[in-house]
Amino acid sequence: MSFYTSLNGMKNAQTDLGVISHNIANSETHGFKRSRTEFADIVVGSTLSNPKMIKGIGARVEAITQNFALGPIEQTGSALDLTIAGPGFFTTRSPSNSNTLFTRDGSFRIDGSGFVTDGSGHRLQVFPTDVSGNTLSTTPTDAQIPATNAAGADFVGVTVNNDGNVVATYADGTGDSIGKVALANFIAPNGLKQVGSANWESTGLSGNPSYGEPGTGTLGGLLSGALERSNVDLAEELVGLITAQRNFQANAKAIDTATQLSQTVINLRT
Structure with missing residues (x-):
């Protein structure tokens, strides 16, 4: 024995x-x-x-x-490097199989079609808004930046506010909101399934995701120009x-x- x-x-x-x-x-x-x-x-x-x-x-x-637990914050200066200053997860969607993933890695970029994506090509999810930033729906959708605005001016840059509002700026000096970053939280985060690349999937143990805007309820606000390092x-x-x-x-x-x-x-x- x-x-x-x-x-x-x-x-x-x-x-x-x-x-x-x-x-x-x-x-x-x-x-x-x-x-x-x-x-x-x-x-x-x-x-x-x-x-x-x-x-x-x-x-x-x-x-x-x-x-x-929250890891150390690293300043990068890039507008699409995002950190959640508190609980919550970024929500992304795979364009190939529509799987929804959750991550704390806020390193995003813009692809050739204007979608805001992570390093694996998963698209950041946002709540739809009008050009002024008023939320129109609580159903997350892909974040996509138009190459030109309604006046035909070319896209020149993007900023992300602490409340998650993603604002695209154009050559004519105007700025249009393309959505608010949709954060998710879970009643039991330890039940999330690790799938690699700092991504998780929801399971029956974690419960269904509860979506909300940054800085509301128990969700943390956003910091633009910074990334959360490993804890x-x-x-x-x-x-x-x-x-x-x-x-x-x-x-x-x-x-x-x-x-x-x-x-x-x-x-x-x-």
């Missing part, structure tokens, strides 16, 4: 090492949220067992949870790495000790 108890311990330490390594590898990934491995003991006993004689048979990985603390991760390594070594030593005891019994002479 001690062999399998220690073997489970080694597997758990290996999982912990994998999670910590993933955190360290993404210490420079914008919008990344560190994960933590949570363990639980395993105890088995029947109704007839003496509660004073029940012993544990190891541990198991109970969950790998994410820490959604990984390298010093903390390195200490965790050493601890996980020691746990692995200790369980390996326990297996070695159990092997020696078994060999002693086998070699007994009568």
Whole structure:
């Protein structure tokens, strides 16, 4: 039994090492949220067992949870580099399969068709507004900047206000609102499914997204010209790495000790 108890311990330490390594590898990934491995003991006993004689048979990985604490803010000066100063997620949509994704990475750009997209081509979602910035609908839609305004003037730049209003400016000096950034929040963010590139998908565990404008309700306001860095603390991760390594070594030593005891019994002479 001690062999399998220690073997489970080694597997758990290996999982912990994998999670910590993933955190360290993404210490420079914008919008990344560190994960933590949570363990639980395993105890088995029947109704007839003496509660004073029940012993544990190891541990198991109970969950790998994410820490959604705000990361450090990095000033960039680019108008479409956005940071949520508080709870919430940017909403993006894949043009290929219409999947809705959620992210804390606010690094956006304009593609050749005028859509505001992330590095993977997913389109930022906004609430439709009139040219003055008044919200017309609470159903998110793709953010798209017209190449010219109603007067035929060419597009020259874009700004994003703290309330999420995306304003396109044109050569004639006018500015038209193209929408307000649609933020999403969840009753249980730890239930979100990681899909890579600092993106998440909603699941039954996270609940459905609750949409709103920046700075309303529990949602944070927007900062333009800044990006949220990873919330990984390298010093903390390195200490965790050493601890996980020691746990692995200790369980390996326990297996070695159990092997020696078994060999002693086998070699007994009568």
